[in-house]
Amino acid sequence: MSTVTHDPGPVGPDLVPPARPTSARRFGPGGRRPGTQVFNGFSHLFLLVWAIMVVYPLIWVVMSALKSDAEVIRQPLSLIPETLRWENFGRAWTEGQLGDFFLNTVLVLAGSVTLTMLLGSMAAYVLARYEFPGNRLIYYMFLSGLTLPIYLAAVPLFKGVFNTGVVFPPLGPNKHLMLILVYVAWSLAFTVFFMHSFFRTLPNAIAEAGLVDGASHTRLFFSVMLPMAKPGLISIGIFNVLGQWNQWYLPTLLMQSVDGEPKNQVIAQGLIDLSVNQGYKSDWSGLFAGVTMAMLPVLIVYLVFQRQVQSGLTAGVGK
């Protein structure tokens, strides 16, 4: 975890210490090895080529979103639209239903991310710091969810949700509350795993001092331990926001209309529908506008919080 919080400043790491007399002596006063210039040029060239391969498609999508349909067909490759057609976005927002997708996504995520963080750290905290029979069993139960493929659970999960909906409609298919709870459940495995190792590292002395001072266990958690775990919470929070924003399989499976009412689609699911079912058959610029609108918020959030996002996402792997 600590390995990824280094400053990714404009200049990379100094791989050798400041003074290096030996080498300087061997290669003359300039200290330059032969071939350095060539290698340096090659590095820049290759890095630049890859950077263009990453950025060019993104810019192409955004620019195509601002073209007219005729222009998309006439000049598909140009990066500069003849006139900027912002109305493509308006059309995608209303007719393409992107507005609805966004609203649904935001509604679901507001509930699911908050609940995931709360329930995940509560469970992780208890499992990490309290001894009781069944502790390991519950911990491994959570861990097992990390290896099992989601497709295996698809059919029974849909059936379970369907049956719940018969008894209690808000938890049936195509309901926001249901999707929130499903997201929370499926995010718990990694959240518990991650926060468990985090709570383990917190010092015992503070917890004991709190208890001696008469704090209840609940109060100790909310006003002492949780604030101390803030760096971990930020990392796993970013991980969950991105993961749930990008989730497409669960909504495709569960947000189906049962009685013919319109589907409450989230953004990733909606885009798949538009693209697979060719709902935009003749509306190329509209499809590009949809992709742009799904992509830009995440990219902007990333650019603003890039250090936290990079360390948050790599922390899970880099442990």
Place this chain on the structure above:
Amino acid sequence: MRHGVARFVTGFLALPVALYLFYVIWPFAQAAGYSVTDWGGYSDRQQFVGLENYIRLFSDELIRKAFWHNVFFLVTVPLFTIALALFLAFLLNVGGREDRAGIRGVFGSGLYKVIFFFPQVLSLVVVAVMWQQIYRADELGLINGVLMKIGLVDPENPIAFTNDPEPFLGVPAVLWWLLLIAVWSGAGFYMVLFSAAMQSIPKDVFEAAILDGAGRFHTFFRVTLPLLRDTVSVAWIYLGFIALDMYALVFVMTPSQGGPNHASEIFASVLNFTAFQKGQFGYACAMGVALAIFTILLAAAQLRITRRERIEY
């Protein structure tokens, strides 16, 4: 006091465990149960058929195809992504000027890192829909359009990309095109990961190598790379999971979700096809259980192979 702790523990665990049991564990358990029945999914009629579904798996032509496609991704996705990521990290960290202050990272390495990380924050769906437009099989597609303009591709005979079932190096071309997307979207993330790991190696290690007369290539291959072994093996395992989960790409990008002519079927697409199109839920569940066992065995094997004594510094 003891009583208070018990109540506290139960109170904190009750809701998360209940949700997890209901929405995750219970469906898995049910799937395992259905896998020994001939349940069709729409009726309530189901009969116990024992291991018949599992035996059927071994003679199923489609499953065999999907299995080898999964193996293809399992080998190539980690291999190419890690190779490219290491190469980029190497250029970024070692490829700079060399002056009195030593070998520096290349100029602008911070900016490169930000840019290379872009695809990681994009949803797989956005990536897939975007590449669908890049891969279009006419002059509207980005790649075909450019190649036609410079005359490398005949407008009458464009590159078919994900519509191309013809084998290339023994593997349907469509799989290679999907692989390119996976590598494109993964390389930057692992580059940042490896870069961070490189920076956490203490400087005196490099100092010693330089004193012994090692150049930057030697330092990288003899010192840096061995010390990155842990990170690389973790990356390999993660990429293995990603490789098993290429379903989003197959779903959005290939004709009839696994086509053309089943050339890009993977476990997950066959499972969904069997369950929801053919209505053979029992059989689909058997596939899922087989996939789960396969995944767990694989994870265990990889952990075993890559485990080595940790180098502390």
